[in-house]
Amino acid sequence: MEIYMYSEPQTSMHTCRCTDGCAPPACPFSLNRKESCPLNTGIPASLPYNQRRRSGSCQDPNPRCLDSWPLCSVYLSSFQEMIKKTSMYSHPLIHHLMDPEAHKEIRENYDDKQVVTEIMARCFTPTLITTTSWEGFHFVGHEIRITEAMDCYGAVVWPSALVLCYFLETNAKQYNMIDKNVIEIGAGTGLVSIVASLLGAHVTATDLPELLGNLQYNISRNTKMKSKHLPQVKELSWGVALDKNFPRSSNNFDYILAADVVYAHPFLEELLVTFDHLCKETTIIIWVMKFRLEKENKFVDRFKELFDLEEISSFPSLDIKLYKAMKKNRRSA
Ligand SMILES: C[S@@+](CC[C@H](N)C(=O)[O-])C[C@H]1O[C@@H](n2cnc3c(N)ncnc32)[C@H](O)[C@@H]1O
Numbered sequence: 001m002e003i004y005m006y007s008e009p010q011t012s013m014h015t016c017r018c019t020d021g022c023a024p025p026a027c028p029f030s031l032n033r034k035e036s037c038p039l040n041t042g043i044p045a046s047l048p049y050n051q052r053r054r055s056g057s058c059q060d061p062n063p064r065c066l067d068s069w070p071l072c073s074v075y076l077s078s079f080q081e082m083i084k085k086t087s088m089y090s091h092p093l094i095h096h097l098m099d100p101e102a103h104k105e106i107r108e109n110y111d112d113k114q115v116v117t118e119i120m121a122r123c124f125t126p127t128l129i130t131t132t133s134w135e136g137f138h139f140v141g142h143e144i145r146i147t148e149a150m151d152c153y154g155a156v157v158w159p160s161a162l163v164l165c166y167f168l169e170t171n172a173k174q175y176n177m178i179d180k181n182v183i184e185i186g187a188g189t190g191l192v193s194i195v196a197s198l199l200g201a202h203v204t205a206t207d208l209p210e211l212l213g214n215l216q217y218n219i220s221r222n223t224k225m226k227s228k229h230l231p232q233v234k235e236l237s238w239g240v241a242l243d244k245n246f247p248r249s250s251n252n253f254d255y256i257l258a259a260d261v262v263y264a265h266p267f268l269e270e271l272l273v274t275f276d277h278l279c280k281e282t283t284i285i286i287w288v289m290k291f292r293l294e295k296e297n298k299f300v301d302r303f304k305e306l307f308d309l310e311e312i313s314s315f316p317s318l319d320i321k322l323y324k325a326m327k328k329n330r331r332s333a
Contacts, residue, residue, distance in 0.1 A: 109316055109317065112314070112315050112316055112317050113317055115166075115313075115315065116315055116317055116318060118166070119162050119163060119166045120159075120162065122137050122138045122139060122162060122165070122166065123135065123136070123137055123157075123162070124136040124137070124138070133147065133148070134146055134147050134148070135148055135157065137157070137162070137165070137191060139165050139166075139169050139195045139198070140169050140195060140198040140199055142198055142222070142226060144191065144194055144195070144198075144222045145218075145221065145222065146189045146190070146191055146218050146222075147189070147214060147217060147218055147221075148189055149214060152210070152211070153188070153263075155188070155189065155211070155214065156188070156189065157188070157189050157191050158188070158259065158260045158290070159260075159290070159318050159320060160259040160260035160288040160289070160290050160320055161188065161189075161191045161192050161259040161260065161288075162191075163259070163288050163313075163315060163318070163320055163322060164192050164195075164257060164259045164286065164288045164322070165191060165192055165195040167286070167288075167312070167313065167322055168192075168195050168196060168199060168257075168286075169195065169199070172199055175255070175284070175286070177196050177199035177200050177201040177255070178199070178200035178201070178228075179200060179201070179202065179228075179229075180200075180201045180202065180254040180255060181201070181202050181204075181252055181253045181254050181255075182196045182201040182202065182203045182204070182253065182254065182255045182256075182257060183203075183204045183206060183253045183255075183256055183257070183278060184196070184203065184204070184205050184206060184256075184257040184258065184259075185206055185207075185236060185238070185256065185257075185258050185261060185271075185274060185275075185278070186206075186207055186238075186258060186259070186260070186261040187205040187206055187207045187211075187215055188207060188211065188215070188259075189214065189215065189218055190205050190214075190215045190218040190219045190222075190233075191218075192257055192259055193205035193215075193219060193231055193257070194218065194219055194222045194223055194231075196255075196257060197219070197223045197227040197229065197231045198222075198223065198226060198227055200227075200228050200229070201229065201255070202229045202231075203229070203231035203232070204231070204232045204233075204234055205219055205231055205232070205233050205234070206233075206234050206235065206236030207235070207236065208235070208237055209235050209237070212233055212234075212235060215233050216233045219231050219233055236274070238267050238270040238271045238273070238274040239267065239269070239270025239271070239273045239274055240270070242273070242274065242277045246277065246278060248277065251277075251278055251280060252280070253278055253279075253280065253283050254282070254283065254284065255283065255284050255285070255286060256275065256278055256279060256283060256284075256285045256286070256287075257285075257286050257287075258275075258285070258286075258287045258288070259287075259288045260288065260289075260290045261287075262289055262290070262296050262297075262299045263290070263292060263296055264292070264293060264295070264296055268296065268299050268302075271299075272299070272302055272303060272306065275303070275306070275307070276306055276327075279307075279326075279327050280327070281326075281327055281330035281331060282326075282330075283326070283327070284324060284325075284326060285307065285323075285324065285325040285326065286322070286323070286324055287322075287323045287324075287325060288320060288321070288322050288323075289320065289321050289322075289323060290318070290319060290320050291319040291320070291321070292319070303325070305328075306327070306328055307325040307326060307327060307328055308325060308326050308327075308328055309323050309324075309325045310323060310324045310325070311323055312324050
């Protein structure tokens, strides 16, 4: 199991991502990693986090998982058993867990956990040290190698991108990409565009100018001789020169893809304008939103003023939702 620490864009919070899909936010006790989980099998709170790994006996049936988070987030039923045996009933969380209404939520969280585990298992890191660093992903029967950099948000693969890739792969019949015109905005390292291309789409991957070199490299490396149509890489700074670079008359996109494009940046209004500009009456937007701060989360309400929004999946343990959207008041769909 690998654990990655990374900062959330524009916030001081740190989140951990683990290839087993262990996601600390699901467990109220693991939010502060200095605390020990009540389910924990004897790992003292005083033990520094990095020494907790590989200590204690993890009950997770997945033998790769040696961390204490899965104890917290997966074993809610054992958690309930445990709290029955203790005198912690007065804690509000306990009341929540004992409430039958809350069981549905727990079940949903458990299902979420299973899918998230499956999604995160698509990542792998090279077993050999190589001169160029890359991270690997398995989608659409291909091993996809992504070169990342640590200097900007678009230079790493974010969990939302994995959620979107998994969705495209597992819903390839309903959302058929073969020969479809697809544009991705805020493509970052290009993983989503690569997957759409491997699924047969004509893809245009777009991002800010400084991202395009790495984006082009990843896209070429992973689609050459593999994709039916060679993807294009193009600059698209939200709200900038849209009429010139993407004239409405020639925009003919079947799908607009977007993963984790809403966070604390100053271009949310321009992002909305860009969605609107690229979207025709028949265009389907597939957008994966990571919920972080209240201010940016309000973007969803602004978005709903222009688009009919449908929630397709929710992954509470990642604070991620996957939406499908189409232009409001369209004549035909
Ligand atoms: C959090 S990253 C997500 C990257 C990728 N979609 C993923 O999920 O891995 C946000 C992306 O939006 C891009 N971005 C941010 N502001 C932008 C702007 N004003 N115009 C175009 N792209 C922008 C960033 O360069 C970055 O690639």
